[in-house]
Amino acid sequence: KNDLVFKEARIGVTYGLAWTETGGTMLPVETSSFEGQGELIITGNLGDVMKESARIALSYLRSAQNRYNYLVDNIGKTDFHIHVPEGAIPKDGPSAGITLASSLLSTICGIAPKPGIAMTGELTLTGRILPIGGLKEKLLAAIRNGMEKVLLPSDNRDDWEELDKDVREALKVEFVENADEAFGLLFDEKIHKGNGKKKSRDKRIKIREQ
Amino acid sequence: KNDLVFKEARIGVTYGLAWTETGGTMLPVETSSFEGQGELIITGNLGDVMKESARIALSYLRSAQNRYNYLVDNIGKTDFHIHVPEGAIPKDGPSAGITLASSLLSTICGIAPKPGIAMTGELTLTGRILPIGGLKEKLLAAIRNGMEKVLLPSDNRDDWEELDKDVREALKVEFVENADEAFGLLFDEKIHKGNGKKKSRDKRIKIREQ
Amino acid sequence: KNDLVFKEARIGVTYGLAWTETGGTMLPVETSSFEGQGELIITGNLGDVMKESARIALSYLRSAQNRYNYLVDNIGKTDFHIHVPEGAIPKDGPSAGITLASSLLSTICGIAPKPGIAMTGELTLTGRILPIGGLKEKLLAAIRNGMEKVLLPSDNRDDWEELDKDVREALKVEFVENADEAFGLLFDEKIHKGNGKKKSRDKRIKIREQ
Amino acid sequence: KNDLVFKEARIGVTYGLAWTETGGTMLPVETSSFEGQGELIITGNLGDVMKESARIALSYLRSAQNRYNYLVDNIGKTDFHIHVPEGAIPKDGPSAGITLASSLLSTICGIAPKPGIAMTGELTLTGRILPIGGLKEKLLAAIRNGMEKVLLPSDNRDDWEELDKDVREALKVEFVENADEAFGLLFDEKIHKGNGKKKSRDKRIKIREQ
Amino acid sequence: KNDLVFKEARIGVTYGLAWTETGGTMLPVETSSFEGQGELIITGNLGDVMKESARIALSYLRSAQNRYNYLVDNIGKTDFHIHVPEGAIPKDGPSAGITLASSLLSTICGIAPKPGIAMTGELTLTGRILPIGGLKEKLLAAIRNGMEKVLLPSDNRDDWEELDKDVREALKVEFVENADEAFGLLFDEKIHKGNGKKKSRDKRIKIREQ
Amino acid sequence: KNDLVFKEARIGVTYGLAWTETGGTMLPVETSSFEGQGELIITGNLGDVMKESARIALSYLRSAQNRYNYLVDNIGKTDFHIHVPEGAIPKDGPSAGITLASSLLSTICGIAPKPGIAMTGELTLTGRILPIGGLKEKLLAAIRNGMEKVLLPSDNRDDWEELDKDVREALKVEFVENADEAFGLLFDEKIHKGNGKKKSRDKRIKIREQ
Numbered sequence A, B, C, D, E, F: 001k002n003d004l005v006f007k008e009a010r011i012g013v014t015y016g017l018a019w020t021e022t023g024g025t026m027l028p029v030e031t032s033s034f035e036g037q038g039e040l041i042i043t044g045n046l047g048d049v050m051k052e053s054a055r056i057a058l059s060y061l062r063s064a065q066n067r068y069n070y071l072v073d074n075i076g077k078t079d080f081h082i083h084v085p086e087g088a089i090p091k092d093g094p095s096a097g098i099t100l101a102s103s104l105l106s107t108i109c110g111i112a113p114k115p116g117i118a119m120t121g122e123l124t125l126t127g128r129i130l131p132i133g134g135l136k137e138k139l140l141a142a143i144r145n146g147m148e149k150v151l152l153p154s155d156n157r158d159d160w161e162e163l164d165k166d167v168r169e170a171l172k173v174e175f176v177e178n179a180d181e182a183f184g185l186l187f188d189e190k191i192h193k194g195n196g197k198k199k200s201r202d203k204r205i206k207i208r209e210q
């Protein structure tokens, strides 16, 4: 089984993790941009929920543009194309949200993500990251592909603690509550406006659950 | 079961209540906005009736813009994105109308709702709030999530009076006949134009029923 | 059973009458408008025939704009939203035509209809009103909701004469052949251009039938 | 059975003839127009073939605008709405082509058709009129509704000659080969550019058949 | 059986040949044009493959506009309407490609095709003409309708040579490899830019087959 | 069986290889362009995955426009039409990606590909070429059609090495990892900006697999 992983970091390419009936797999996401009319092109044989995830990712970044160092002058006049290879394989579900947003942000800022990092998590429109399923299979796929670190939703911490020790120790894991935390781990500080004076607006988000 | 509730009030986030086959649940609604062409993006795996509710909410606010302190200069050139997590769960029905409108109004005015308030009610285009079903299950979900107050349609008052006393006393309830009453309870007075000189146009609405 | 009727007259709200399998019901129609691109938004879970009725109503009023006192400067740059609550109940059929047109005209002119009037009738593009079915059930719904007057298609006069006397005497009925006659009964004279110098163009319409 | 026929001639209203399983019926067509973006709105519960007939009618008139006295300044910036009542009855087929074109032309020129004339015939994009089916039932409907004259496709002449004498003598019939011939019989000479100097371009059309 | 053939040549009308379950038939194609936004309207109850053929025909002519004497100033601001009567009969398949392109070219240049010529052949985007099926039935239809000449794809030459002698001698046949060859036979030399100085760019196309 | 292959190189025509149930076949791709609004027209009876491949190809070239000598001034105001004959045959799958991109690039630059070269490979949005299936059948089709060279995905090298020697020696094969490598083999150096100073940005792409 060939998983699609580039050897080197590239602008616009981030690595998600998908659950399939035959186990976990890497889910690379590619984004490109060009002058246009603000159109969002989505390819890769994606189902409706995953297409919605891509729209949520773009809207989140459009409403957060005062926080990051966007290269793109006029995001409303830029076309974005998000592609999730391989084209023949149907894909769906919300858990690629943070991967889609990271791929978009990398392209918008012209900054490559740090190499060796995979991630999974549903993204909401306010940047919150919701828990995902298939944690064990996803981590095994990341280990098999030589990933060094995986970003997981904070709300999956309990699931992670129940995993076998050898899985937990094979890979560095970071739990994130929101997109800004994930971006901070995935990119260096140039991605934030004001170079390193990271704003903490998302810090206000605390989840209260029963 | 994890319900999605933020610990602190946030601009654009309001809390509805949904009935499901396994009981009531919190139904948070998130709205963001950005310069555009007046497009309304709706995500969250919503059925046609709920998508119509979102359009009704926006049209109500567009026709009521002389009443509230809109931050948005040109609402017709603003794109709004309404998202109702979680993306994998199908949702439908009209009873999130007032929640959708409150989320939109919060974003349009840049004013966060008061914390700890949930709500449910179908919204009509003239701002009237129509009764909803599943009252008991919805109230139990609000109680379970630590809500302090719930806004209910006036036409559900009879249903509420038939509930067990312990449910009725566990939570402060306000009955509202129209959107303006709900907004008055959910936001502080800055949301109205003329700061506190609340117009009573909606007061004219009285319902006559058999 | 709750029928939706406002106690007071409101701009943009008119009252139709619908036939359902469980009897007649009030069918309120709400219209709002705002600056836009001439879009017609239609909500309320309507079937294709009823959506066509809404388009016919708007086109009739667009082509008749030299006859009425329109507040709207540029009807081609105005968006209209027509909503027929309740959102969860599917509705269809052509017989709400005159109700939809009256709701639109009220909004376009900024003039509320006289209170206590319900109506039913299919509208054609030239303003003719065609007969409807379910007359008895519709009249009973109007009586039950305290309506004082009902506007009916002239071509339903025979159907009306065959009803029981107590139904016929419980409610004032006016038979109308075209939209202009209906508007004359529903609104005061300010609605016509030239204030009371009502043009009789529609008077030319006489129906010849076998 | 009520057929829809106006007593007096009206701008934009022409009378087709339809075949149904229960016999022939009048098929009135109504057109209105207003400033717009060249949109063609088609209502009346029409099937795809009949919608195509409406587009063919408009395209024929757009390409023939140097032949007729159009009131409309810029036909490409005019919206047309064609409605075929009654809205609840599905209709389809190509044989209303000439009726649709006549209704449009009447509206575009602001000239009413002569009263008492019905017509049937498929229209092609170059103005040719093709034969129709259900001739006998259509003629009976025209007779029953007091029509004085019916325009028929030349290629239906044989079908007509095989009808009973009493049907043939109850109604004046004119056979037409193309739209221009039909328009010449339906409207007075003001409809042509140059007032009465009718151009004979369509005269060139002769049909050769086996 | 009536086939639709005009006695005289007309601008925008060309004659294809179709195979049906009951034998071959003439397939006239009509095109009209008018100022617009570059829209292509396609009617005649056509299936998706035949609609694609119409788009291919227009794109071929748009990219070949430096070769022909176009009357149309701005082809990108011209609307074209292609109609294939009769409207009630479904049609599909790629073999009308050259007929569609010839009809469009006739309209774009304002030059009528020579009379008595029918044609069949799939068109590709570079102007190549691909072979078709149902050759014998198509030729019989052309003979029956008094056609004098038929343009056939070069790759159908073998099929033609296997036909009975009486069919082969009843009709003049020309084999064409590409659209430019077909246009040269169908139109006089005024259709080419530089009046008769026909460019031979398409001559480069030679097909290599196994 | 006739495969569609031109004898001479033509601008905008490239040769893919398709697997079908009856063996491999040539899959020529044709592209034309004209002034427009940036529309991408796709014909040839293609399934959704293959349509997505065409969009990916165009987006890749739009985002890579600083690397190639584009004749097209404003790619965002150019319409492209990609056609894959024959129109009656349904086609699908991602493996024509590099063929589609090569056809587009040839048209955009106005440079014909070198003759006798076929290719196959899925293209991702960053230009990576992914492996394909049906290798043996595709190579046999290329041999049968007299191709001299075939471009294959690097990740199909193992599959190729397992083929019979006579197949491997009948045809020159080049393995490519990305689109830029394929373009370098298919076009001469004029296609690159700076004439022969080929940039090696894509060289950074190395694939790491398990």
Ligand SMILES: [Ca+2]
Pocket (backbone or CB within 6 Å): A001, A002, A003, A086
């Ligand atoms: Ca794979």
Ligand SMILES: [Ca+2]
Pocket (backbone or CB within 6 Å): A155, A209, B002
């Ligand atoms: Ca938790």
Ligand SMILES: [Ca+2]
Pocket (backbone or CB within 6 Å): B001, B002, B003, B086
């Ligand atoms: Ca949950």
Ligand SMILES: [Ca+2]
Pocket (backbone or CB within 6 Å): B154, B155, B209, C002
């Ligand atoms: Ca009540």
Ligand SMILES: [Ca+2]
Pocket (backbone or CB within 6 Å): C001, C002, C003, C086
């Ligand atoms: Ca009710």
Ligand SMILES: [Ca+2]
Pocket (backbone or CB within 6 Å): C154, C155, C156, C209, D002
């Ligand atoms: Ca009557």
Ligand SMILES: [Ca+2]
Pocket (backbone or CB within 6 Å): D001, D002, D003, D086
């Ligand atoms: Ca009737």
Ligand SMILES: [Ca+2]
Pocket (backbone or CB within 6 Å): D154, D155, D156, D209, E002
């Ligand atoms: Ca005949």
Ligand SMILES: [Ca+2]
Pocket (backbone or CB within 6 Å): E001, E002, E003, E086
């Ligand atoms: Ca026929």
Ligand SMILES: [Ca+2]
Pocket (backbone or CB within 6 Å): E154, E155, E156, E209, F002
């Ligand atoms: Ca051959």
Ligand SMILES: [Ca+2]
Pocket (backbone or CB within 6 Å): F001, F002, F003, F086
């Ligand atoms: Ca073939």
Ligand SMILES: [Ca+2]
Pocket (backbone or CB within 6 Å): A002, F154, F155, F209
């Ligand atoms: Ca490999």
